[in-house]
Every structure is written in C-alpha cells, then in structure tokens.
Amino acid sequence: MGIATAQAAANIAFIKYWGAKDLDRVIPSNRSISMTLSACTTRTTVETLAHGAADRILARDSAGRLAQAPESFSARILAHLDRVRALAGVAVGLRVATENRFPAAAGLASSASGFAALSLAATAALGIELEATALSDFSRRSGSGSAARSALGGYVEWPLGFDEGQGHATVIAPAEHWDLCDLIAIVDAGEKAVSSLEGHRRACSSPHFSARQVEVQRRIDVVRSSIARRDLATLGPVIEEEAIELHLIAMSSRPPIFYWRPSTLDVLEAIRALRGRGIGAWSTLDAGPNVHVICEPADALAVNEALAALPGVTEVIRDRVGTGPRLIDEPVI
Numbered sequence: 001m002g003i004a005t006a007q008a009a010a011n012i013a014f015i016k017y018w019g020a021k022d023l024d025r026v027i028p029s030n031r032s033i034s035m036t037l038s039a040c041t042t043r044t045t046v047e048t049l050a051h052g053a054a055d056r057i058l059a060r061d062s063a064g065r066l067a068q069a070p071e072s073f074s075a076r077i078l079a080h081l082d083r084v085r086a087l088a089g090v091a092v093g094l095r096v097a098t099e100n101r102f103p104a105a106a107g108l109a110s111s112a113s114g115f116a117a118l119s120l121a122a123t124a125a126l127g128i129e130l131e132a133t134a135l136s137d138f139s140r141r142s143g144s145g146s147a148a149r150s151a152l153g154g155y156v157e158w159p160l161g162f163d164e165g166q167g168h169a170t171v172i173a174p175a176e177h178w179d180l181c182d183l184i185a186i187v188d189a190g191e192k193a194v195s196s197l198e199g200h201r202r203a204c205s206s207p208h209f210s211a212r213q214v215e216v217q218r219r220i221d222v223v224r225s226s227i228a229r230r231d232l233a234t235l236g237p238v239i240e241e242e243a244i245e246l247h248l249i250a251m252s253s254r255p256p257i258f259y260w261r262p263s264t265l266d267v268l269e270a271i272r273a274l275r276g277r278g279i280g281a282w283s284t285l286d287a288g289p290n291v292h293v294i295c296e297p298a299d300a301l302a303v304n305e306a307l308a309a310l311p312g313v314t315e316v317i318r319d320r321v322g323t324g325p326r327l328i329d330e331p332v333i
C-alpha cells in the first residue's frame with residue numbers, strides 16, 4: 001500500500017514524568033514539561049507488506065548494519081504496529097527499518113524519539129494523516145509517555161489526560177520563541193541496567209514520592225511562566241531541583257535504582273562552579289548518568305569547554321531546541 005519515512009527528536013524534560021497513576025494506560029502521576037531537541041533524532045521507514053504477512057523489524061546496529069532487531073527491542077514496536085493496523089482497519093504486514101542518529105553511541109534514552117518517529121511513519125504508510133495532537137496521543141499509547149512530547153516541537157506540556165483522546169501533549173511555546181541550547185555530557189554510553197518503565201513502576205515505593213506530588217505543582221507554574229518570559233535565571237534552579245528529585249526517588253525506591261556514575265557528580269559540580277563565574281548554565285538528567293546542561297547560545301562555548309575538560313566526560317553532544325517530527329524523503333536502507 002505505501003511507504004513513509006519520519007524523523008523525530010528526543011526531548012529533555014524540565015519537569016519530569018516519573019511514576020504513573022496507571023502505567024498500562026500511560027497516565028502519569030504528574031504533568032511534565034520538556035524541550036524537544038533537534039540533533040538527537042531517530043529516523044524510521046515503514047513499508048506495507050502483503051495482507052497477513054509477518055512484520056519485520058530492522059535496526060541499525062553498532063557496526064552500522066541494518067539487521068534483524070533483537071526481541072527485547074522489537075516487542076514494544078510490534079505491539080505498536082498492531083495499534084496502527086487497528087486504527088487503519090487493515091491487516092497488512094509492516095516492515096520497519098529504524099536508526100538512531102544520535103551523535104555516536106550516546107546511551108541516551110531513545111524511546112521518545114523512536115515511538116514518535118514510528119507513529120508518524122507507520123500512520124503515513126497506511127495513508128492516515130494525524131493532527132499533531134492526535135499523533136502525540138497515539139505516540140503515548142506506545143507505553144513511552146515522553147513520546148507524547150517528542151511528537152511536538154518547541155516547549156511542550158503533557159497533562160494528566162484521564163479521558164480518551166485527552167492523553168496528548170500541547171505546545172506551550174514554539175521553538176522560535178527561545179533558542180535554548182542543551183549540551184549533553186556523556187559519562188557512560190552503555191545501556192542502563194533498569195528501564196524507565198521499571199523506574200515508573202517502583203517510584204511510588206519511595207517515601208519521598210508523595211511529597212514530590214505537592215512540590216511539582218508549584219514547579220510546573222514556575223517553569224511555564226519562566227519559559228513564557230525567557231527567564232533562565234528562574235527556570236534553571238527549578239530544573240536542577242527536578243532532576244535531583246527524580247534521582248532521589250529512584251535511589252530511595254524499593255528496590256533502589258542508582259543511575260549515577262561518579263563522573264555524574266563531577267559534571268554537576270563543574271556546572272555549579274561555572275555559575276560561580278557568572279555563566280548561566282543549569283543541569284538536568286533523565287533516568288541515566290549523562291548530564292544535560294541547559295544554557296543560552298552565548299554561553300554554549302564556555303559550557304562546552306568546561307565539560308570537555310572533565311576527565312570522566314567521553315563526549316559532549318551539542319543540541320538545541322527543535323521543531324518536532326516530520327516526514328522526509330530519505331528512507332532508512
């Protein structure tokens with residue numbers, strides 16, 4: 001029937017999604033806000049096969065070859081293809097070819113960009129054109145809540161969305177509103193031992209989880225208004241608090257989860273030292289050891305130099321706010 005290729009970028013959350021009211025239906029415990037990136041992207045091609053044919057999932061491996069993906073990687077993709085077929089009312093097989101275009105093997109969470117790209121490419125291949133908010137809701141149903149935010153560009157808020165069709169995120173400011181940079185200090189490019197999905201599952205076992213639900217309400221308002229005013233001096237401390245709290249909850253979950261490496265702390269300290277020299281740079285982390293440093297373009301060079309000088313930092317990825325997923329003409333082959 002068709003073929004389509006989509007590209008979508010990862011996002012970095014300023015207010016984190018960590019813990020769910022209903023993990024199966026991907027209903028988060030709290031609202032979240034993120035910035036969609038532009039360099040850390042996933043590119044995915046979906047092609048229709050014959051009626052009833054078995055799906056095929058190919059992924060670019062570390063040697064650069066497009067190869068049959070391992071089952072651990074394909075299971076969630078196959079489940080999402082069933083949702084796409086149900087939406088389109090067809091029973092054709094689908095061939096998926098996907099690659100992460102993150103500079104080097106960054107070990108960064110790619111489920112958000114991956115499921116946003118898959119949702120866009122698969123619906124387009126089956127001739128379905130989804131509005132941006134419908135694409136966001138559909139991407140979320142993959143099980144990766146943050147994919148709801150990567151389905152949109154700029155600065156994005158994902159609310160609680162209990163009712164059917166209300167699970168989508170919304171753009172609170174487009175990318176052009178504020179050109180913020182994200183310099184990602186890689187301290188460990190390996191795969192993390194505990195998935196985000198498992199982290200969400202354990203989050204509510206932390207004694208700090210309920211206190212967070214109160215705090216996060218206040219932070220959401222501060223983040224929203226400081227984005228509107230392009231006020232990094234107010235935004236910065238809140239995003240750092242958020243990241244530390246996510247890891248505090250992970251470390252105090254039962255059983256505990258430790259995502260940090262010793263070098264993670266070195267990066268956090270170096271960024272505090274930079275602020276002492278008058279440079280407006282603030283750290284945040286996802287469920288992993290690598291540190292995202294948010295700053296204005298005028299400070300990006302100084303931040304890059306400070307990060308690159310740290311012995312535990314193997315690579316610095318320079319990214320910035322991006323405009324969201326799109327269909328492209330270059331298939332993954």
Ligand code: PMV
Nearest residue numbers: 013016017144145146196287
């Ligand atoms: O979208 P998930 O289920 O992979 O969870 C994302 C979790 C964090 O990246 C740690 C936080 C966030 O809001 O992106």
